Amino acid sequence: MDKKRLIIVGGGFGGVKCAQTLRRELSEGQAEIVLFDRQNHLVFSPLLAEVVGSSINPLDVIVPLRQLLPGAFCRTEEVQNIDFEHNEVEYQGEDGMSARMHYDHLVIACGNVTNLNVVPGMADHGLPLKTLADAARLRSHLMAQMEQAEVSADSARRRWHLTVLVVGGGYSGVEAAGEINDLLRSSARYFHWKEEDIKVVLIHSRDQILPEISPGLREFARKKMEKAGVQIVLNARVSSATMEGVGMHEGQFLRGGTIVCTVGSSAAPVMAGLKFPKEKGRLVTEPDLRVKGAGNVWAIGDCAWIINAEDGQPCPTTGQFAERQGRQCAQNIARVLKGQQTKPFRFKLLGELCSIGGHSAVADLFGLHLSGFLAWFVWRGVYLFKLPTFGRQLQVGFDWALMLVFPRDLAYVRSEETERVSLAHYDTGDFIIKKGEAPTNFYVLKEGEVEVLRDGAGSEVVAVLGPGSFFGERALLGNRPRVMSVRARTPIEVLVMGKNVFTQVSNSLAPLRDALAQTLNRRSVDIWKDRPQVYELLHRTCAKDLMETVPQPLLKPTATIRDVGRAFVEHGNEFFFVSSDGQTLEGVVTITDLIRGQTGNSACLVTEFMTKNPVTVAAEDDCTIAANCFREYRLKTLPVVEKKNGRKLVGCIRMRRIMAFVLKETAGQGLSTTDPKAFQEAGQASKS
Ligand SMILES: Cc1cc2nc3c(=O)[nH]c(=O)nc-3n(C[C@H](O)[C@H](O)[C@H](O)COP(=O)(O)OP(=O)(O)OC[C@H]3O[C@@H](n4cnc5c(N)ncnc54)[C@H](O)[C@@H]3O)c2cc1C
Numbered sequence: 001m002d003k004k005r006l007i008i009v010g011g012g013f014g015g016v017k018c019a020q021t022l023r024r025e026l027s028e029g030q031a032e033i034v035l036f037d038r039q040n041h042l043v044f045s046p047l048l049a050e051v052v053g054s055s056i057n058p059l060d061v062i063v064p065l066r067q068l069l070p071g072a073f074c075r076t077e078e079v080q081n082i083d084f085e086h087n088e089v090e091y092q093g094e095d096g097m098s099a100r101m102h103y104d105h106l107v108i109a110c111g112n113v114t115n116l117n118v119v120p121g122m123a124d125h126g127l128p129l130k131t132l133a134d135a136a137r138l139r140s141h142l143m144a145q146m147e148q149a150e151v152s153a154d155s156a157r158r159r160w161h162l163t164v165l166v167v168g169g170g171y172s173g174v175e176a177a178g179e180i181n182d183l184l185r186s187s188a189r190y191f192h193w194k195e196e197d198i199k200v201v202l203i204h205s206r207d208q209i210l211p212e213i214s215p216g217l218r219e220f221a222r223k224k225m226e227k228a229g230v231q232i233v234l235n236a237r238v239s240s241a242t243m244e245g246v247g248m249h250e251g252q253f254l255r256g257g258t259i260v261c262t263v264g265s266s267a268a269p270v271m272a273g274l275k276f277p278k279e280k281g282r283l284v285t286e287p288d289l290r291v292k293g294a295g296n297v298w299a300i301g302d303c304a305w306i307i308n309a310e311d312g313q314p315c316p317t318t319g320q321f322a323e324r325q326g327r328q329c330a331q332n333i334a335r336v337l338k339g340q341q342t343k344p345f346r347f348k349l350l351g352e353l354c355s356i357g358g359h360s361a362v363a364d365l366f367g368l369h370l371s372g373f374l375a376w377f378v379w380r381g382v383y384l385f386k387l388p389t390f391g392r393q394l395q396v397g398f399d400w401a402l403m404l405v406f407p408r409d410l411a412y413v414r415s416e417e418t419e420r421v422s423l424a425h426y427d428t429g430d431f432i433i434k435k436g437e438a439p440t441n442f443y444v445l446k447e448g449e450v451e452v453l454r455d456g457a458g459s460e461v462v463a464v465l466g467p468g469s470f471f472g473e474r475a476l477l478g479n480r481p482r483v484m485s486v487r488a489r490t491p492i493e494v495l496v497m498g499k500n501v502f503t504q505v506s507n508s509l510a511p512l513r514d515a516l517a518q519t520l521n522r523r524s525v526d527i528w529k530d531r532p533q534v535y536e537l538l539h540r541t542c543a544k545d546l547m548e549t550v551p552q553p554l555l556k557p558t559a560t561i562r563d564v565g566r567a568f569v570e571h572g573n574e575f576f577f578v579s580s581d582g583q584t585l586e587g588v589v590t591i592t593d594l595i596r597g598q599t600g601n602s603a604c605l606v607t608e609f610m611t612k613n614p615v616t617v618a619a620e621d622d623c624t625i626a627a628n629c630f631r632e633y634r635l636k637t638l639p640v641v642e643k644k645n646g647r648k649l650v651g652c653i654r655m656r657r658i659m660a661f662v663l664k665e666t667a668g669q670g671l672s673t674t675d676p677k678a679f680q681e682a683g684q685a686s687k688s
Contacts (some may be wrong), residue, residue, distance in 0.1 A: 004031050004104035004337060007089055008072075009079045009270065011037035011065045013319040014301030015109035016388070017326030018342045023071035025334035033072040034101070035428045036091060040065055040076040043132055046319060046383055047396070049172065049355070051135040053179030054408040055400040058136045081273055082106065084294060089582070104296060105333050108274075109281060109326065111302045112317070115266035119167075120491070121241035121425030126167070126261035129176055138176075138260060140184060143412035145257050148192045162198045163256035165246055167238050168263035169204025170210070171354050174221065176260055177202040178357020181230050187410055201231045201254060203238060203246070210362070212316070213352050218363040220371045221354070224664055228358040240491070242427050264532065271303060279305040279314075287344030298333065300325035309346040321347065353379045424496050426488040428645050433486040439475035442502040444468075448492030451625075453485040463628040464489060466615030473516055474523065476502055490645045491648045527631065535624060543626055544619035546661055547640045547651035554579045554649075557586060561597050561604045564589060577639060577649060578610050585639055588614045617649070618644040623658055630655045 006022060008015045019035050019479040020099035020448040036494045041062040050056045065074045080098070081090040088569070089106065116123040116128045127138045142164070149161035162184065181200040189543070202209065208218050209225075210234060222232055233254075240247040267281040277292050279282040282305035284292045289306060300306070301322035306315045315321045324347045332342040351365035361376035363369070370378060380400060387393045423446070426432055432443060433457060445467055452471065454460040462484065464470060475482045476499055476591045497505070506512050528535035536587035555567060555576045567576060568591060578587035587610035597609025617626045629638055636655045642648040 003029060005102060006031050006033050006105045006107070006333065007101065007103040008033070008035045008107040008109055009089065010109035010111055010301070010303075011035050011039075011042055011074070011613070012109060012111045012301060012322065013042070014111075014322035014326040015107065016042050016065070016068055017323045017659060018107050018109060018300060018330045019069050019072045021327045021330030022333065023069070026337065028071065030337070034063065034075060035072050036075050036077055036079050036089070037065060038076070038078040040074070042388060044387060044392075045130070048129055048132070048135040049175035049179045051127065051132070052138045052142070052176055053178065053183040054139060054410070055403055058132060058139070060392060060395045060399060061135075062132050068388055079110075081270070083666065084297065084485055087296065095552055103466060105336075106297045107329055107333070108291070108297065108299045108303060108334065109301045109322075110268040110270055112265045112281075113268050115264045116261055118332035119238050119241055119261070121427070122210050122259070122261050122264070124223055124422065124424040125241040125243055126259045128261050129172055140412040141258060141412060142180060142666060146184070146187060146410070149197065158193055159197050159199065160255055161257045162193065163245075164258040164260065165254055166202045166260045166262065167246065168261065169202055169206070169209035169232070169234075170209070170262065173202060173204070173260075173262040174209055174225070175355050177230050177261060178228070178355060180260070181225075181228055182357045183408060186408060190410065198229065199231060199256070200229065201233060201256065203233045203236050205235070205237045207234050209234070210354060213354065213362060213364050213636040214369060215635070217364060217369055217371060221356045221362045222373070224358065224360050225356050230357070240425070240427050242430050244426065244430055247427055261331050268303060272294045279423060288332050288342035289325060289345055290332075290342075296345060298329050300329045306345055309344040310348050315345075315347075320350065328363060353382060400551060421498075421501060422496050424494050426487055426492050426494065428490055430488045431485060432488065432494065433472060433482050433484070435485045436483055437482045439472065439479065439482060440499055442470065442472045442476055442497040442499075443486075444470045444495040444497070446493040446495055447613070448488065448490040450486050450492060451489045453487055455485065461621070461625055463613060463632055464617065464621070464625055465614050465632070469615075469632075470519070474520060477516070477520070512673060522631065527627075533666065537662060537665055538623035538658070541623045541661070542619065543617045543623060543640050543653050544620050544651070545621065546623060546657050547653045548657070549651055550577065550649050551575070551652060554582055555579060555589065555606055557607045559606045560602060561594070561606070561609070562602045564594055564606050568594065575637065578606055579649065583648050585614070585616065585641060585649045587612045588639065616641045617653065618642070620644075625654075626653050627658060
């Protein structure tokens with residue numbers, strides 16, 4: 001037999017077992033085994049929750065691949081693409097250049113990746129639990145929350161720091177909730193806060209946690225966890241995540257300083273380019289684990305859709321199955337190389353184990369149901385035995401023995417991460433900035449609207465800002481506490497820039513520097529200071545009192561630049577609103593936009609040159625907000641919508657109309673309204 005090259009992509013449970021079995025089945029002269037993984041270690045994920053709970057040392061749950069696989073060539077590189085036509089994998093070499101390697105057989109064992117985008121805001125505010133870095137970060141976060149609770153003078157805030165919301169009641173959610181609950185409660189004696197301040201909430205979308213195990217054990221787990229202090233919320237779906245907590249589909253909002261997300265996964269990025277049949281994003285295999293339609297490509301573990309010949313059901317995505325598939329895949333490859341018949345994958349589940357905290361677990365082993373301390377003891381024994389090397393078994397055993405005598409380690413390394421630019425999601429009513437806070441970030445609004453408030457209580461709205469606007473610059477540049485609060489008026493997506501990044505970018509990027517200087521000038525002038533009566537008058541007057549009807553016709557987003565030009569000629573409007581359904585505002589187009597949109601393509605759609613999601617005022621907003629918007633955006637007209645957090649058009653308000661109203665109302669009062677600078681400024685530079 002010629003020496004063959006067998007490549008495995010992924011060094012998780014499946015890939016490692018496959019490589020080990022291949023080495024046993026085939027001599028070095030028969031096969032070269034190459035294993036690619038972007039990290040140089042196997043993560044023993046069943047023990048990740050123990051890392052979070054500080055029961056074991058983070059490094060104890062990983063094992064270097066090259067120590068596990070002495071007979072294989074381990075490459076710490078990410079496979080970027082697979083060229084099935086030429087039997088080659090493409091990866092980024094150590095010099096940063098793309099490189100290729102030929103294979104005779106390829107095993108895809110790349111698992112899956114966390115996808116926090118299943119819930120708006122989760123990617124920004126939720127902490128996942130998939131990798132060692134996730135576990136270490138979550139552990140540090142919890143330690144930081146306990147420290148902050150210790151120094152918090154406000155009792156509600158203290159409880160917020162000590163509230164943990166775990167989303168997902170499967171294995172990892174239950175184990176994480178149990179461990180976190182143990183960690184917080186056992187640590188209370190070292191702090192001045194009380195155990196009553198702690199709240200760990202497990203949120204699950206179904207009517208029972210742990211759907212994988214028998215109903216009796218599930219019920220035991222639920223009761224035991226509730227007794228230990230974990231609050232279990234069933235039949236509840238999380239609809240959003242914010243800095244403050246999670247919103248539920250049912251309308252409820254749960255506040256908490258830590259959100260752990262154990263739901264949501266998607267295919268590993270390399271899978272996207274694979275043009276083979278997939279089911280739920282996983283590669284569909286033949287019974288012998290070969291990818292359907294590919295002769296020499298195999299798939300195992302979480303990335304594969306494999307039907308178990310034992311029961312005709314798709315295999316679950318567990319480590320237990322991934323290992324068995326890895327072993328059988330290797331045996332089948334060896335059979336193919338030796339000219340023998342392959343065998344279908346068949347595996348009878350040995351049992352299931354889940355730790356639920358408080359030295360308790362539930363176990364379903366060979367049909368035997370165990371619960372409580374005995375199950376916990378078995379759980380520890382089984383996982384200790386399953387740890388890949390004797391060294392790790394000793395280390396973890398030693399950690400666990402120490403924990404019986406000594407308390408959990410509460411130290412954490414505060415990693416001063418390099419500041420970066422990130423995205424954040426806020427729901428209606430959430431504060432992004434609070435008056436009096438130290439300045440840390442600069443914000444650019446991507447979607448939605450915020451309102452700027454003179455005070456923290458939110459009684460006086462000073463301005464409304466829409467997509468494309470920025471805020472937070474004044475306090476950052478002046479390095480002084482925030483002088484106003486900013487609150488989300490609708491759900492928003494905002495780009496958050498740390499102080500150092502902001503300083504560097506604004507110092508080196510001239511257009512941003514100029515825009516900042518202009519905005520600073522404009523925002524630092526209080527236009528109402530010398531006109532208190534005008535302010536009072538406008539403050540008392542609602543936008544709906546002065547608004548005009550929606551200018552007709554409304555344009556459809558499918559209107560072309562030619563249609564828009566014709567509409568301006570025929571109707572003589574200064575602008576048109578754009579809406580698909582004749583009600584919901586999607587954009588506004590002015591003559592200036594029309595001129596800018598001239599690219600020579602007469603089929604160009606209005607959506608390409610209109611102002612999308614323009615800033616609006618609500619019918620119930622007072623006219624100072626409208627006046628401030630005219631000034632901020634240099635507009636003459638603003639769309640008026642029915643409600644603050646909606647886009648249903650009800651009219652428009654013109655700067656000229658407000659000025660006329662002020663002049664009329666104040667005539668004869670001796671006020672200097674003949675010089676309404678506030679509006680003049682806006683009028684001179686207005687857009688349309
Ligand atoms: C918190 C938690 C607790 C769990 N508890 C249990 C449990 O108690 N019992 C149980 O049976 N299962 C448990 N699981 C599930 C189990 O971990 C997975 O089912 C198992 O890891 C799947 O193995 P795998 O080999 O398919 O993928 P993984 O173990 O995820 O390994 C995939 C590997 O591929 C690598 N990779 C991906 N793409 C590329 C690429 N393009 N190039 C190079 N390398 C790549 C990754 O870095 C990773 O190392 C748990 C999972 C989690 C997250």
